[in-house]
Amino acid sequence: MTPKRTLLATALLAVAFSAGTAEAREWRGWNIHPPEYPVSTGMEYFAEEIEKRSNGELTAKVFHSGVLGDQPDAIEQVREGALDWAVFNFGPLGAVAPSVNITSLPFIFKDVPSMHKVMDGPIGDEMAEGLREIGLEPLGYFDSGARSFYNREKLIQTPADMQGEKYRVMNNDLYVQMVAQLGGNATPMPYADVFQALQTGVIDGAENNFPSFESSGHYEAAKFYSNTQHLILPECLCINKELFDSLSEEQQTMLKEVGQEATAFQREEWAKREEASKEKVVAAGVEVVEIEDKAPFQELMQPVYDAFLAANPDLTELVEKVQAAQE
Ligand code: GTR
Numbered sequence: 357m358t359p360k361r362t363l364l365a366t367a368l369l370a371v372a373f374s375a376g377t378a379e380a381r382e383w384r385g386w387n388i389h390p391p392e393y394p395v396s397t398g399m400e401y402f403a404e405e406i407e408k409r410s411n412g413e414l415t416a417k418v419f420h421s422g423v424l425g426d427q428p429d430a431i432e433q434v435r436e437g438a439l440d441w442a443v444f445n446f447g448p449l450g451a452v453a454p455s456v457n458i459t460s461l462p463f464i465f466k467d468v469p470s471m472h473k474v475m476d477g478p479i480g481d482e483m484a485e486g487l488r489e490i491g492l493e494p495l496g497y498f499d500s501g502a503r504s505f506y507n508r509e510k511l512i513q514t515p516a517d518m519q520g521e522k523y524r525v526m527n528n529d530l531y532v533q534m535v536a537q538l539g540g541n542a543t544p545m546p547y548a549d550v551f552q553a554l555q556t557g558v559i560d561g562a563e564n565n566f567p568s569f570e571s572s573g574h575y576e577a578a579k580f581y582s583n584t585q586h587l588i589l590p591e592c593l594c595i596n597k598e599l600f601d602s603l604s605e606e607q608q609t610m611l612k613e614v615g616q617e618a619t620a621f622q623r624e625e626w627a628k629r630e631e632a633s634k635e636k637v638v639a640a641g642v643e644v645v646e647i648e649d650k651a652p653f654q655e656l657m658q659p660v661y662d663a664f665l666a667a668n669p670d671l672t673e674l675v676e677k678v679q680a681a682q683e
Pocket of ligand 1: 388427444445447500546547563564565568591
């Protein structure tokens with residue numbers, strides 16, 4: 357090659373390379389959980405597969421353990437494109453997407469299989485539209501089991517046991533109303549602050565599923581877990597919508613496929629972890645009580661439903677559909 361040609365080739369290569377790197381900008385993914393948690397391994401599955409199947413054209417990284425900040429902020433950041441993707445819980449998501457907030461009506465799902473059935477059908481598609489409207493493209497609905505109350509000092513068996521007790525809840529008004537209806541006081545607080553608040557007695561308790569109760573270490577400070585299962589919340593594997601829309605049709609199809617596979621994988625991992633976490637906390641001395649009759653808790657929730665539907669009359673039909681789909 358002549359020196360001139362070499363120069364030209366180098367310049368072309370540089371252009372190709374910079375174009376290539378622009379396309380291959382690594383997507384930044386937010387995750388609140390530690391690396392071995394089922395949400396985390398589901399996200400890693402997604403990241404690895406999209407890189408493989410796009411021959412390295414698409415790359416994504418997961419920042420675990422909430423190092424990129426708390427959930428409500430992260431939701432804003434993925435909506436705006438400051439972050440690219442994440443797995444978000446429907447609780448904090450519902451605070452900004454009304455149709456999604458239906459899942460936060462206490463006891464709306466009978467059990468976890470019913471939640472899957474609803475989310476994997478046309479109602480899940482309607483909620484996906486609600487997520488698109490706020491700038492998120494959902495690629496799968498992950499599992500996060502059922503949430504129950506735990507306490508530092510006592511077992512909750514009836515709502516009377518909640519009188520005057522202070523509970524941390526996620527950032528969503530529905531949970532403040534829910535705890536108030538049960539006779540307690542709710543304090544919305546970032547997940548990362550709950551452990552210390554439990555340890556120091558700033559709160560009497562909190563509520564979560566077994567894997568989070570265990571992985572967060574909350575079980576070390578709160579030894580009484582009452583299986584109220586008052587919330588069964590899906591989680592969303594989401595990507596910034598503008599970013600998704602900028603991809604080729606082929607890439608979008610591939611992403612959707614990988615999203616579904618990652619979801620199937622995550623749900624299996626979830627079921628295993630739920631068992632393991634329960635065993636671990638029981639072995640560590642946590643007393644777990646099953647609530648055979650949930651009716652006393654459920655009956656107190658009517659005002660929460662009424663207030664929600666009064667504020668969102670257009671969602672009445674969707675609430676009814678969610679209920680009817682489980683009959
Ligand atoms: C977990 C959930 C997280 C976060 C956390 C919390 O179960 O997976 O996304 O919502 O609960 O209580 O803040």
